[in-house]
Amino acid sequence: MRGTKRLSRAACAAIALAVCGALLAACRERPHETVDFVMGTVVRQTVYGPSAETAAREAVERLRALEAALSFHDAASDISRLNRSSGGPQVTLGPEAIGLLERSLEFSRISDGAFNIMVGPLVRRWKVTADRPDVPPPAEIASLVRLASYRDLSVDRDRRTARLARRGQMADLGGIAKGYASDVILALYRARGVRSAIIDIGGNIGLLGSRPDGRPWNIGVQDPGRERGSYIGYLSLADNSVSTSGGYERFFVAGGRRYSHIIDPRTGYPADSGLSSASVIAPSAEESDALSTAVFVLGASKGIGLIQRRPGVEAVCITTDGTVIVTEGLRGRFTLTAPEGTYRVEYRYRVGPDAAGPARQR
Numbered sequence: 153m154r155g156t157k158r159l160s161r162a163a164c165a166a167i168a169l170a171v172c173g174a175l176l177a178a179c180r181e182r183p184h185e186t187v188d189f190v191m192g193t194v195v196r197q198t199v200y201g202p203s204a205e206t207a208a209r210e211a212v213e214r215l216r217a218l219e220a221a222l223s224f225h226d227a228a229s230d231i232s233r234l235n236r237s238s239g240g241p242q243v244t245l246g247p248e249a250i251g252l253l254e255r256s257l258e259f260s261r262i263s264d265g266a267f268n269i270m271v272g273p274l275v276r277r278w279k280v281t282a283d284r285p286d287v288p289p290p291a292e293i294a295s296l297v298r299l300a301s302y303r304d305l306s307v308d309r310d311r312r313t314a315r316l317a318r319r320g321q322m323a324d325l326g327g328i329a330k331g332y333a334s335d336v337i338l339a340l341y342r343a344r345g346v347r348s349a350i351i352d353i354g355g356n357i358g359l360l361g362s363r364p365d366g367r368p369w370n371i372g373v374q375d376p377g378r379e380r381g382s383y384i385g386y387l388s389l390a391d392n393s394v395s396t397s398g399g400y401e402r403f404f405v406a407g408g409r410r411y412s413h414i415i416d417p418r419t420g421y422p423a424d425s426g427l428s429s430a431s432v433i434a435p436s437a438e439e440s441d442a443l444s445t446a447v448f449v450l451g452a453s454k455g456i457g458l459i460q461r462r463p464g465v466e467a468v469c470i471t472t473d474g475t476v477i478v479t480e481g482l483r484g485r486f487t488l489t490a491p492e493g494t495y496r497v498e499y500r501y502r503v504g505p506d507a508a509g510p511a512r513q514r
């Protein structure tokens with residue numbers, strides 16, 4: 153009996169030591185960190201574990217392949233082939249483009265066209281990143297709005313074909329492809345045995361697991377009024393995705409007005425819904441990416457009305473007058489760090505998974 157007791161004490165001590173050792177090793181473990189430029193944006197990886205370096209290298213190769221298939225600007229991409237054939241016959245596309253087009257169509261439907269996969273002609277005309285962008289005349293905008301109809305995209309998954317009904321129409325995956333790519337990279341990490349990592353593709357962040365010591369990741373929420381890397385606060389999350397759409401990302405100023413790269417496809421003008429940024433948290437980055445674009449277009453009230461019907465989806469909306477509207481499900485997971493008097497936080501009720509209509513305010 154005494155022998156058993158002594159043995160069990162020794163065993164306990166050994167287990168405690170092993171746990172402490174593992175925790176210490178986890179704390180000390182350094183991530184493999186990389187910065188690359190792919191898909192027209194900065195890609196940052198933070199990957200832990202023995203296969204981190206290989207996984208991060210393979211991730212960049214995978215992203216380059218995705219860019220080649222999905223880019224709006226690369227003439228050889230699947231999307232450009234589809235756009236060139238608008239008004240013509242069906243085009244056979246790769247499985248990735250077909251799948252993403254089909255799901256983009258669904259996001260266009262559920263957001264009632266606030267996210268609109270057919271926004272291409274408007275994006276091209278506004279060309280906010282051009283050397284000398286200009287404000288198009290209203291008649292031209294009106295005709296481009298008519299072209300931006302997602303009902304004119306048909307996708308046949310079985311035959312792997314797609315078609316744009318009218319000449320001049322263009323699909324643009326710019327509001328969803330980076331999020332999708334982030335999901336693809338998390339799957340790649342998992343397949344390589346990585347258990348703890350962050351991929352950030354131009355503000356579309358995928359989180360694999362938690363930090364090696366088990367604590368959640370802290371993800372900064374960009375201050376829309378300050379230089380990149382200045383945060384108003386942070387979200388503490390694990391195994392989740394965060395995407396931010398911000399008017400500060402790409403824009404030009406004309407006649408004292410700021411015109412951003414996110415277009416309201418219903419008016420044809422850059423979105424002007426009272427938001428400086430919309431961050432959406434969702435189980436997949438594809439979803440958070442598409443929805444952050446939609447919420448930015450819809451504004452806080454209608455935007456939160458859209459996302460609160462979706463399980464596991466939350467949002468942080470920063471209004472142009474400095475209010476940070478945080479959905480109720482993020483209580484305890486959002487920390488404001490901005491100096492007092494700059495931003496003010498408001499939590500909004502989640503009214504259940506079947507909720508419809510604008511969010512009620514506390």
Ligand code: AMP
Pocket residue numbers: 266267268269271275324325326327328396397398413414415416417441444445448449
């Ligand atoms: P994001 O930064 O994810 O909000 O995506 C912005 C990009 O999506 C733009 O650069 C356009 O290529 C495209 N885009 C702009 N407006 C929309 C819209 N209303 N719906 C879908 N994609 C859009």
Ligand code: MG
Pocket residue numbers: 326327328395397440441442443444445
């Ligand atoms: Mg987006």
